[in-house]
Amino acid sequence: MHAEDYSATLRSSSLRVTKQRVAVLAAVDTHPHADTETVIRSVRESLPDVSHQAVYDSLHTLTAVGLVRSIQPSGSVARYERRIGDNHHHLVCRSCGLIVDVDCTVGRAPCLSPSHDHGFAVDQAEVTFWGLCPDCRSGSEGPSDQGD
Amino acid sequence: MHAEDYSATLRSSSLRVTKQRVAVLAAVDTHPHADTETVIRSVRESLPDVSHQAVYDSLHTLTAVGLVRSIQPSGSVARYERRIGDNHHHLVCRSCGLIVDVDCTVGRAPCLSPSHDHGFAVDQAEVTFWGLCPDCRSGSEGPSDQGD
DNA sequence: CCGCTTCCTTGACTCATTCAAGAAAACGGG
């Protein structure tokens, strides 16, 4: 996706187009499940002087309008992704933190309707699978930590 | 559940029985989805001088042996509960943070097997439903914040 | 090109959680 596309995407959500936002959107697009620090590093490759606050603000704004989704498995910091609205879920490694997407194949949204909704207006079901990734299963020691 | 029962529970998991651990276990048992601060306050009703560190340590230890489970919906601090191994899930209010248990009625663990496991050894599927609780649906302003 | 509004920079700050060192308590063996 080119810069112009990101600009158009921002505009279509009624957001002002700034180079910081374009860079943040690009960073999230090219680094699925990246945490804020990774996004900051990625953004600084093209804009060396962005402040961390601009990145936090952009991520919040993009999340608010739905261009980006934030996920936060227990024990992890916030991570961001662009795949939205396709009802996919996540597989998280307990050992190294690796996160991979899994498509929801159980036909129409498997867990979208809790047995008894307690009067809640449910708008989303988030499924997180916990386990050990291939690398951590083999090496008993397990790879370092906090992969993506 | 009485103190002796909590002691027995700790012993059956090969843990030393300390009044701090008994109190923490009791606090989690009586305050489902409580965050650490709430647990500390609850514990201090019977043990005014416990350190916060003792509570953090106990919660980690209890979680490690499986007597307690920790959950952490995005944007929330860690919360603890004693209902474990019964495959129940959570309903979280986006507005006030209220967390409610929902039983998993879709027969045998609905989402326990991702379509493609990417080589992971999956041991748990965690489902979180997001929405608005009854109170936040009615009062357009929505109740304060961070309920349980 | 102007001006209003929104966004970014800078720098301080919050607060959940962790780290570390020494004191205290648990509990198996004598």
Place this chain on the structure above:
DNA sequence: CCCGTTTTCTTGAATGAGTCAAGGAAGCGG
């Protein structure tokens, strides 16, 4: 019942993701 070893608790400081706030800069409609 007491001792010694090991684990746990207390105390106090530190870490780090994320937030707050004020002023300067940039976006964009006119």
